[in-house]
Amino acid sequence: MLSDYVFIGLFAIVAAIFPFAGFAVSYLVRPKRPDPVKSDVYECGMKPIGEAWVQFKVQYYLYALIFVIFDVMSVFLFPWAVAYHTLGLYALVEMCIFLGILVGGLIYAWRKGALRWV
Amino acid sequence: MTTRTPFLFLPQLILLLTTLVVFGIELVPGDERRRKDWLPAIALTGLGGAAMAIIFLWSRTTTPPAGSILAGMIVVDRFALFFQILAVTTTALVVLLSTDYMRDRTPDQGEFYGLLLIVCLAITLVVAAADLLMVYVGIELLSLTSYVLTGYLREDRKSTEAGIKYFLFGATASAAMLYGMSLFYGATRTTNLAAIATALSEAENSLRGLVIPAAVFLLAGFGFKIAAVPFHQWAPDAYEGAPTPITAFLSVGPKTAGFAVLVRVFLIALPNFYPDWMALLSSISIITMIVSNLVAIFQTNVKRMMAYSSISHAGYILIGIVCWGRGGFGGSFEGISGVLIYLLAYLFTNVGAFAVITAFEEATGSSRIEDYAGLVSRSPALAWAMLVFLFSLAGIPGTGGFIGKLYVFGAAIQARAYTLAVVGIITSVIAAFYYLNLLRYVFFQPPTENPKSITLSATAKITLIVTCVLTLAIGLYAQPFLQLAQASANLW
Numbered sequence A: 001m002l003s004d005y006v007f008i009g010l011f012a013i014v015a016a017i018f019p020f021a022g023f024a025v026s027y028l029v030r031p032k033r034p035d036p037v038k039s040d041v042y043e044c045g046m047k048p049i050g051e052a053w054v055q056f057k058v059q060y061y062l063y064a065l066i067f068v069i070f071d072v073m074s075v076f077l078f079p080w081a082v083a084y085h086t087l088g089l090y091a092l093v094e095m096c097i098f099l100g101i102l103v104g105g106l107i108y109a110w111r112k113g114a115l116r117w118v
Numbered sequence B: 001m002t003t004r005t006p007f008l009f010l011p012q013l014i015l016l017l018t019t020l021v022v023f024g025i026e027l028v029p030g031d032e033r034r035r036k037d038w039l040p041a042i043a044l045t046g047l048g049g050a051a052m053a054i055i056f057l058w059s060r061t062t063t064p065p066a067g068s069i070l071a072g073m074i075v076v077d078r079f080a081l082f083f084q085i086l087a088v089t090t091t092a093l094v095v096l097l098s099t100d101y102m103r104d105r106t107p108d109q110g111e112f113y114g115l116l117l118i119v120c121l122a123i124t125l126v127v128a129a130a131d132l133l134m135v136y137v138g139i140e141l142l143s144l145t146s147y148v149l150t151g152y153l154r155e156d157r158k159s160t161e162a163g164i165k166y167f168l169f170g171a172t173a174s175a176a177m178l179y180g181m182s183l184f185y186g187a188t189r190t191t192n193l194a195a196i197a198t199a200l201s202e203a204e205n206s207l208r209g210l211v212i213p214a215a216v217f218l219l220a221g222f223g224f225k226i227a228a229v230p231f232h233q234w235a236p237d238a239y240e241g242a243p244t245p246i247t248a249f250l251s252v253g254p255k256t257a258g259f260a261v262l263v264r265v266f267l268i269a270l271p272n273f274y275p276d277w278m279a280l281l282s283s284i285s286i287i288t289m290i291v292s293n294l295v296a297i298f299q300t301n302v303k304r305m306m307a308y309s310s311i312s313h314a315g316y317i318l319i320g321i322v323c324w325g326r327g328g329f330g331g332s333f334e335g336i337s338g339v340l341i342y343l344l345a346y347l348f349t350n351v352g353a354f355a356v357i358t359a360f361e362e363a364t365g366s367s368r369i370e371d372y373a374g375l376v377s378r379s380p381a382l383a384w385a386m387l388v389f390l391f392s393l394a395g396i397p398g399t400g401g402f403i404g405k406l407y408v409f410g411a412a413i414q415a416r417a418y419t420l421a422v423v424g425i426i427t428s429v430i431a432a433f434y435y436l437n438l439l440r441y442v443f444f445q446p447p448t449e450n451p452k453s454i455t456l457s458a459t460a461k462i463t464l465i466v467t468c469v470l471t472l473a474i475g476l477y478a479q480p481f482l483q484l485a486q487a488s489a490n491l492w
Helices: A002-029 A058-082 A089-111 B010-025 B032-060 B078-103 B109-126 B132-150 B157-188 B193-203 B208-226 B234-241 B244-269 B271-296 B302-322 B335-364 B380-394 B400-414 B418-444 B458-476 B479-488
Strands: B067-069 B074-076
Touching (some): A058 A089, A089 B010, B010 B032, B032 B078, B032 B109, B074 B078, B078 B109, B078 B244, B078 B479, B109 B132, B109 B244, B132 B157, B132 B244, B157 B193, B157 B208, B157 B234, B193 B244, B208 B271, B208 B302, B234 B244, B234 B302, B244 B335, B271 B418, B302 B335, B302 B400, B335 B380, B335 B400, B335 B458, B335 B479, B380 B418, B400 B418, B400 B479
Antiparallel strands (some): B067 B074
């Protein structure tokens, strides 16, 4: 019993060391030729403008939330589709109800203007 | 007697359909204002339908239960149905309270009632959950919708703050609870409550070191829902900032759900560890009773005072769970039926008290205790209703609160848990001080400035009459309610 935990402990230690080891090794072996552009903060290759601590448009979050609808939908659709032949009509009806409720959510978001970018 | 599966799910189906209709109504083009007046009526119709379905199932359910659905995730027994009735009643009363209160405060009425119905649906699932996974899913659905409802008044800083605080505390409590559940799964390889009990009794004492911490983690989650000390810090802020009808809901709905889960999980999954969790729960109960009642004395805002009052009631109700079965089942005071009758009386009393607070806030825009001065001359009806509810909260004979306290303390004395009973009675006396202090303002203090008389809306009148009558009915003619509680207290 206790020896099982030794492996977990070892694993935790290795996991903690691993990222530091990676940085340390690359620090030792890489060539160092810094210039102002290279040591700049990387942001899509553009010069960074302003701070990173700004208020994000709330619509990003709305889009993320609506994406979750489809995400969950597909998570449930895959196993259902795989087992479709054995599940039969009952599962088909159930899946239609499930999709119906989710599509209802999407229509709701659309009608409430969540998809409009202002 | 067997009932077909779809029928066992009928209350939830009705609630779900009503929710969809309420959300759908928002989408219909046309005159918005007239449509919004229909929303409470539709919500109430749905809740009424669900209530009828629950009563039908209750009358057909025998012990052992009628059946479990969704592969043993949900069990439909009288215990669950009793709590479902509580949930539906609370929601219906809160819908009545909200019709006037929310009309001018938010343009998004449909979502408000829709979310309220989803909370109700979540409670009906939680109280019937027979599997840790279902417990978790139900509690999350309940919590997430409660957070949104608490912070529903977006323009109001206090409401937003309350919502965020509630969310942060809730997320932490959920994480702890989920960790506890994972420990149970690790120890027993199952999430079904009854199967956990079997696995634990087979393993005898070898899993003890794992089960006790797991139970403590679970208790963090449940304690958050019932708002027991030390998991109570969210309650005063959330209660103060939330829209007042939602405060009424928070003080009853999630609390009853939390108690149902607590009873079911600890009694079904952990009966072998009763001495351990009994010690844990009694200490939580004692701390809760003492801390909340002492802090409540110093509150100047009536919603905050009621928050601490509702925390203290969690402490009293815990006594009933602690004293479960210790005095033998033959006794006249049985802990779990004490819990049920207490919660039933507490529901009507507390929602009623918040109905008064809502009506007062509607008229004056204030919820400070000193503004209640001279309420009796401004609105005798409100003042006398407040008297009934505060007497019931204090546990004065003739009201429902007394019957609840009688049965819970009776169970404690029968189980020889004298410490609990004594602490409970002493703190009840302390509690009477701040309840009566509010009544002193209502009846004996002269009103401060231009005392306008308060007119009550029709919905406020209905809520007040229903809650007042039932609070007194439980107190004066307790027999049928006691029978209902005793018939529902059987978990096996």
